[in-house]
Amino acid sequence: MSFNSDSKSKRSSKSISSNPSSSSNYSSDGRNSNKKKKTAQKPQGMAWGSNSRSSSRSAFRNSPFSDFGSYMVVKNQKLHEQFDAAASSSSHSGSSSGNSIFCGVSIFVDGYTVPSSQELRGYMLKHGGRFENYFSRHHVTHIICSNLPDSKIKNLRAFSGGLPVVKPAWVLDSVAANKLLSWIPYQLDQLATENDNQPKLSTFFTPKIGVASEIANPIVGGQVHSENNDQSMVKVDSSLSEDYASLDQADRCSVEFNDPLQRNIDKVMFEEAACCVESSCESKGIELRDSLSSDGKDPDLKQSYDTCQSSVSLGNNTLDNHNPSEASSSRISCPPKKHHSTLADPNFVENYFKSSRLHFIGTWRNRYRKRFPSSSNGFGYKSSSVSSAAVNEKTAIIHIDMDSFFVSVVIRNRTELLDKPVAVCHSDNPRGTAEISSANYPARDHGVKAGMFVKDAKILCPQLVIVPYDFEAYEKVADQFYDILHKHCNKVQAVSCDEAFLDVSESEVGDPQLLASIIRKEILDTTGCTASAGIAVNMLMARLATKTAKPDGQCYIPPEKIDDYLCALPVKALPGIGHVLEAKLKKRQIKTCGQLRLISKETLEGWIYSYTPAHTYMSLFRMILE
DNA sequence: ATCCTCCCCTAC
């Protein structure tokens, strides 16, 4: 697909012949005039480079530029020369302000803008910047545009390589302020939203490259060098990095200030890059000072650079080391607004974990132990080790599990949602990129499952309602849940916030099924959420019974029915059999527990290497059957 | 022989 498909006419203003008003800015020499006619024939629409598969190439087959690429090279070279000449004459005529505000900046104007691209070109000309007629990652530092259709935004994402995409006001305001302003407030809204999304991994690991390449922009004096085939190296003034030589080759990244004017943009660049550096520093356990100086010789700045150098090897992983321009293309790799770092948001880490359902689940047990320290050991034996000694005629285990806990808690007071398909996840963004944590049973009936992306779930169930997490409520309901369990049973073994085993062998309520129903009713009355229960003579069978009972039910598996129950049960249903063990067993044509029972324990251990609790379950399983 | 650490796998 050609990038420029819908913008040729607009960008044609950049072609020499189609924009006569700008001709005075170009060389008026005769040769160029001839070229203008040629270039006007087609390449004007090729602003996004020679990757276009436009049929226009055929127009050049018989031209002096037999190769389209070389034609573009020549043309661009000429345009650069024209620009330089214009800049030179502008300078000599005294029209230059003498303030190189845009030193190191090279803009590419995409689409219609106010002011026009030629006016913007004029600002660049006057204030030490550069103007690219055609997009090139090698040369362009900022893309300027006002409004773009969605298709172009999409292409920008794909091709801009992380370059700033900013509104023309950035140029105007910088000129008005007589200094280079940060582009961040001027970022194109359409992309600002996008850039606030999940950052690329390189965001956290390439800031050094980004800083370096911003400063050592090839357009100005500084160069991004590829000193050898294996490494992309950005040189630095030795005064900025005394430690450079001591760094390992692989860790070296330095910055060269060949052009004194380049320092003009240091401050802005460092402000913009600060978040990236911070991220990097965190990753290396280095504390970076908050304030970054614009003075290259400032100790703080030096420290920043040194820090960059020491961690650049991480960034190298994400760059094409053979192509310096690729390093340049990553120059603005950090999201400009909401940074994923503690620099912009000191509570970022804390908030991250507060919003993590897995963190909630993973740390819940510790909270439970603090609340019920006496029962933290559960039955006093491990869940998987219900030995034959522990199982007797009186033994009764209830496994109780709340139904689609994360969803139920959230919608318990929203009666309008009770019978609708609902899922819990962080976002209901139109792209459907959020991951579903839990789905209620109406949603599951449509095939919606936890772990699914919203977009996939909505294909299966377009009317799916997405609700956010409520971790506070989960905590509260879990407490209520366990209060009830402990009230009815003194042998409680917690599995998770919504799931537990009860050893009710000694319960005053003689009938475990009756007790289970009493507990479930109390849970519903107290929490507004349903729970399901499985009752059996051991934990394994109780747990399996719960699966049958769900949702909002209970199931008792008497000892004499265990054999039948297990016979056709898929091995994956056994707790402890995950995808790895399932695959290993499947490889040997073992798919059901009935088939599994035919395998000797020794053989089984050999197959699955006996390193998982599944072995214990299987032993138990065999014990039950034998 | 026992302890310790690492790793794999699993569950929530």
Add this chain to the structure above:
DNA sequence: TAAGGTAGGGGAGGAT
């Protein structure tokens, strides 16, 4: 915007 963490069982193998 999204927030893929945390704990535990068990075997292998090295250290003591």
